[in-house]
Amino acid sequence: ETGVTQTPRHLVMGMTNKKSLKCEQHLGHNAMYWYKQSAKKPLELMFVYNFKEQTENNSVPSRFSPECPNSSHLFLHLHTLQPEDSALYLCASTPEPLVGEKLFFGSGTQLSVL
């Protein structure tokens, strides 16, 4: 148990569906992240939030829409995804945005887009 909880654990969706991934951290951290892990590729940073404000967007397509209502919760809204978006989506947190701090990851959501 890392203190970062992600739901759902698995998600299958069609290309026309809209779904949301949820992440909650119980560590009192101020920074939260979304990462994408595709087969045979290194983890890719998607978004960074610091104190609820988005501080980084690594050229992520607009069909991925993050939301951070408070420092403990992070969502990733998905719509009109493509099959190549199938991957493990990981949420992580740190006390502050990567200033010499360890990342704490959730268990991830395994997403399959049909």
Add this chain to the structure above:
Amino acid sequence: GIQVEQSPPDLILQEGANSTLRCNFSDSVNNLQWFHQNPWGQLINLFYIPSGTKQNGRLSATTVATERYSLLYISSSQTTDSGVYFCAFKAAGNKLTFGGGTRVLVKP
């Protein structure tokens, strides 16, 4: 750009064996971490080690910043050590970049 290379890509061990995993990085280190991803996808932070040596049970890590590499040692390996080991490196002013991982299988 920033590069992080891990070796070997795959490692098969007999239970009880020792092993060394390597992470080479391309710039001066600001942040370096080692992670273990279990077969169910959970990533656990093993070490935050931008320099020096740390030990945690059967695992230890050493980063030689001047030579731009870090090593993760697994001693007396157990089947629960199976999974993928990632190093992640950050240079000043850059984002944390993950290596491609070393896939470890420990056989009973």
